[in-house]
Ligand code: HEC
């Protein structure tokens with residue numbers, strides 16, 4: 001695929017970078033393009049550097065150009081800063097249990113920055129936890145809770161909220177919040193409308209809000225298992241839940257349940273929406289609540305990865321093992337690669353589309369199929385047979401921090417998540433159930449996952465999928481893993497760096513109902 005000529009220009013390129021570490025980013029791309037024009041008599045070409053290593057760099061830099069990578073998926077977007085007033089209000093709303101029907105669950109329950117923007121659990125526990133503020137491993141469902149059967153009540157793994165504003169097409173594993181226009185870099189805010197589960201598939205929800213993130217925030221409060229619970233708001237529809245919540249926070253009207261005992265939300269909304277004379281009815285609306293939450297979430301941009309530094313010109317930003325992993329990741333099978341970027345494509349490492357790949361189906365499921373423990377994935381929305389068991393391709397930025405992996409959290413190591421792609425049948429046959437807490441309902445796992453794999457095999461026969469079984473050596477899997485590791489922004493592993501997104505004693509606590517998250521050992525997160 002690469003001619004001798006392009007090979008030389010890459011060597012040449014390297015020599016330039018060794019001399020000047022200042023050359024970065026787009027300048028680098030511009031240079032690379034210019035240099036393709038160099039002829040073979042160029043006196044600069046012969047450079048005494050380790051030939052093996054520079055071939056590796058040359059190969060990857062060629063891939064970077066072919067796949068149009070810049071290293072940074074956040075450019076060209078209007079993204080808020082966490083210090084902005086609306087994002088600050090959104091943070092407080094994200095952390096308060098007052099948005100939970102029975103005051104026992106908040107957004108942060110399943111999306112804590114210290115837990116990779118998720119909850120570190122295979123499957124989440126929202127309402128009725130034994131210890132409400134205990135997040136992550138050790139969080140269990142109370143024996144007195146509704147529908148108690150020992151296990152988690154939520155059927156899918158909590159995705160990360162990190163980089164959530166970088167999605168342009170869909171949110172949720174099955175894409176049930178969907179931009180109808182799918183304009184790149186617009187996050188659904190392209191004027192063409194957003195479909196949500198409140199309206200039929202394909203239609204525009206006129207109440208959806210400005211972008212995908214805001215639209216999504218309308219829904220967790222309506223889920224009994226996540227936030228609504230089974231008592232105070234019992235029997236209410238989605239619109240009624242939202243109305244009850246705005247009235248509860250706004251201290252007006254006649255919402256179900258008690259009014260908040262402590263309530264200083266109005267002052268917070270006046271400040272965030274720069275409206276000192278606004279009334280609670282005007283300011284504390286569900287639209288403003290989700291707007292603020294959306295701003296907070298959208299400020300969680302974590303893209304400063306070693307990979308970005310590498311793409312933007314620093315050859316020493318990642319190890320040789322990671323570089324070999326990169327080649328496997330990006331190259332097609334004909335070129336000796338594992339073809340990962342056919343789906344995990346671009347700077348955000350996702351094609352924002354749906355595929356059947358054969359990840360384990362565990363837990364209660366979404367009520368599909370013979371046992372009700374299946375999850376038909378995208379098919380639930382489109383009713384198109386080819387979408388049965390298809391899930392959205394996740395981004396792989398910060399993937400080391402966002403486990404367990406897969407839509408049902410069935411892979412508790414990254415290695416396993418990778419291997420499942422390589423040969424799902426073998427992974428299923430050898431699935432190690434001891435990786436799951438005994439309380440995870442896995443009774444139908446083998447039968448349900450087998451159906452997914454059978455569908456994958458059928459899709460292949462019908463030419464509907466790009467994923468084939470691949471045999472890789474253990475070393476190659478380690479290389480892929482090393483590559484995935486350089487896709488993590490060090491900030492997400494650093495409490496100090498994340499502290500801007502976690503309220504502390506200096507932040508007001510308008511209803512005293514903030515989650516003060518602790519881990520299973522009782523330490524503050
Ligand atoms: C009990 C756990 C739980 C709570 C509480 C919760 N979520 Fe989630 N969240 C999930 C799960 C599980 C999903 C995936 C659901 C699906 O795809 O069907 C999800 C999906 C999301 C997504 C989409 C992520 C993506 O990659 O598409 C966002 C954004 C999000 N939640 C934000 C919020 C906000 C905002 C709140 C509070 C209003 C909240 N969540 C409350 C568990 C929770």
Ligand code: HEC
Pocket residue numbers: 329338339340341342343344354355356357358359391392393394395396399402404405406407408414417418421422465466467480
């Ligand atoms: C055919 C498209 C496709 C290809 C090719 C592909 N993936 Fe995936 N990948 C997906 C989808 C879809 C999921 C989510 C599946 C689910 O949740 O059930 C996923 C999930 C993952 C996850 C788990 C992420 C998370 O947040 O849960 C990792 C890690 C991953 N892929 C890495 C890879 C690697 C490495 C390769 C190459 C060996 C690869 N993928 C090839 C589509 C693909």
